Amino acid sequence: MVVAAVLGAAGGIGQPLSLLVKQNPAIKELRLFDVVPVVKGVAADVSHVDTPAITTGYVKDEDGLKHALKGADIVIIPAGVPRKPGMTRDDLFNINAGIVRDLAQGIAENCPKAFVLIISNPVNSTVPIAAEVFKAAGTFDPKRLFGVTTLDVVRASTMSAQAIGKPNDASQYTIPVVGGHSGVTILPLLSQSKPALPESLFSDSEKLKALVNRIQFGGDEVVQAKAGGGSATLSMAYAGYKFAEQLIAAAFEGKKGVVAPSYVYVADNKDVQKEIGQDLAFFSVPVELGPNGAEKLHPLGQLSSYEKELLQACLGELPGSITKGVNFIQQPK
Numbered sequence: 001m002v003v004a005a006v007l008g009a010a011g012g013i014g015q016p017l018s019l020l021v022k023q024n025p026a027i028k029e030l031r032l033f034d035v036v037p038v039v040k041g042v043a044a045d046v047s048h049v050d051t052p053a054i055t056t057g058y059v060k061d062e063d064g065l066k067h068a069l070k071g072a073d074i075v076i077i078p079a080g081v082p083r084k085p086g087m088t089r090d091d092l093f094n095i096n097a098g099i100v101r102d103l104a105q106g107i108a109e110n111c112p113k114a115f116v117l118i119i120s121n122p123v124n125s126t127v128p129i130a131a132e133v134f135k136a137a138g139t140f141d142p143k144r145l146f147g148v149t150t151l152d153v154v155r156a157s158t159m160s161a162q163a164i165g166k167p168n169d170a171s172q173y174t175i176p177v178v179g180g181h182s183g184v185t186i187l188p189l190l191s192q193s194k195p196a197l198p199e200s201l202f203s204d205s206e207k208l209k210a211l212v213n214r215i216q217f218g219g220d221e222v223v224q225a226k227a228g229g230g231s232a233t234l235s236m237a238y239a240g241y242k243f244a245e246q247l248i249a250a251a252f253e254g255k256k257g258v259v260a261p262s263y264v265y266v267a268d269n270k271d272v273q274k275e276i277g278q279d280l281a282f283f284s285v286p287v288e289l290g291p292n293g294a295e296k297l298h299p300l301g302q303l304s305s306y307e308k309e310l311l312q313a314c315l316g317e318l319p320g321s322i323t324k325g326v327n328f329i330q331q332p333k
């Protein structure tokens with residue numbers, strides 16, 4: 001049985017995500033941590049759900065991080081500030097970088113072998129930050145650190161189904177989304193959809209571009225609709241849990257053949273470097289999950305000429321975001 005911790009559990013994502021995690025029968029203990037005291041109430045609330053996980057809440061000022069993390073097997077991090085209209089994810093860096101750094105330090109000290117799932121934005125930089133903290137602590141295991149990009153995958157299915165006039169069939173389309181998690185770094189591989197999307201979509205270049213753009217900027221759609229009230233929370237909780245559930249099944253329940261895109265460490269994977277044509281430390285690729293986490297990174301596969309162009313746009317932005325995260329730890333100001 002698995003011990004799970006959610007850090008930032010009182011927030012817009014944290015609350016519904018905690019509820020979803022509580023429903024997983026493999027979880028023995030669910031520990032909810034936040035800097036705001038209401039997290040104890042959230043834990044009390046969630047604890048009444050009639051599933052096995054014993055649920056407890058922890059706040060920062062009672063040595064709560066240590067108690068929440070001690071011996072945890074899986075740590076999910078939606079802590080940090082969300083966007084408002086007009087902001088980019090990178091605009092969150094100044095606040096969220098420090099939050100992720102401190103939480104990663106807590107993980108290194110209290111549960112160095114945990115699987116760590118980072119939701120806090122900008123994911124393209126916060127995952128490298130966590131990796132640098134773990135490296136400095138001597139606990140870095142590239143197979144156990146994941147940037148959660150599942151919302152992009154979920155959006156790709158939903159928005160593609162809508163674009164082809166089959167809005168009720170979203171769950172039938174599995175579409176790999178690779179790259180990073182921000183604007184043009186999000187690279188949906190529509191040509192690899194299973195089942196295939198209709199040829200008419202690919203022959204209508206305006207329609208195809210509009211669909212790709214909608215997937216890449218799906219986050220903005222929610223930020224604008226919430227008009228200052230935050231960014232995606234409910235669909236993110238769904239997506240975050242979807243990835244966590246896949247990882248739990250593969251890592252702790254022996255499920256085979258589980259493959260899901262995630263933003264992972266690719267620096268020592270020559271095949272990925274060759275495919276993207278650059279030495280990048282992090283990139284989202286389809287990851288085969290297993291007892292050790294990211295057991296195998298799958299190739300991106302054949303890209304259409306349009307997807308090759310999108311890859312170049314992604315590579316124009318992603319390396320800078322990675323370096324920014326790395327420098328935040330290696331060269332603190």
Ligand code: NAD
Pocket residue numbers: 007008009010011012013014033034035036078079080081082083092096099102103118119120121122123148149150151152181230231232233236
């Ligand atoms: P929110 O403000 O509703 O909740 C964030 C929570 O984090 C709050 O409860 C806050 O008290 C807590 N928090 C702040 N500092 C903390 C710390 N040091 N330790 C623990 N908890 C802390 O925000 P939200 O809407 O839940 O979004 C959270 C983050 O997730 C944002 O950075 C947002 O951009 C990101 N996000 C990522 C994705 C993705 O696809 N990866 C999708 C949606 C949102």
Ligand code: LMR
Pocket residue numbers: 082083089121151218219220222223231232
């Ligand atoms: C999203 O994709 O919805 C999240 O990254 C939140 C955001 O800022 O758009």
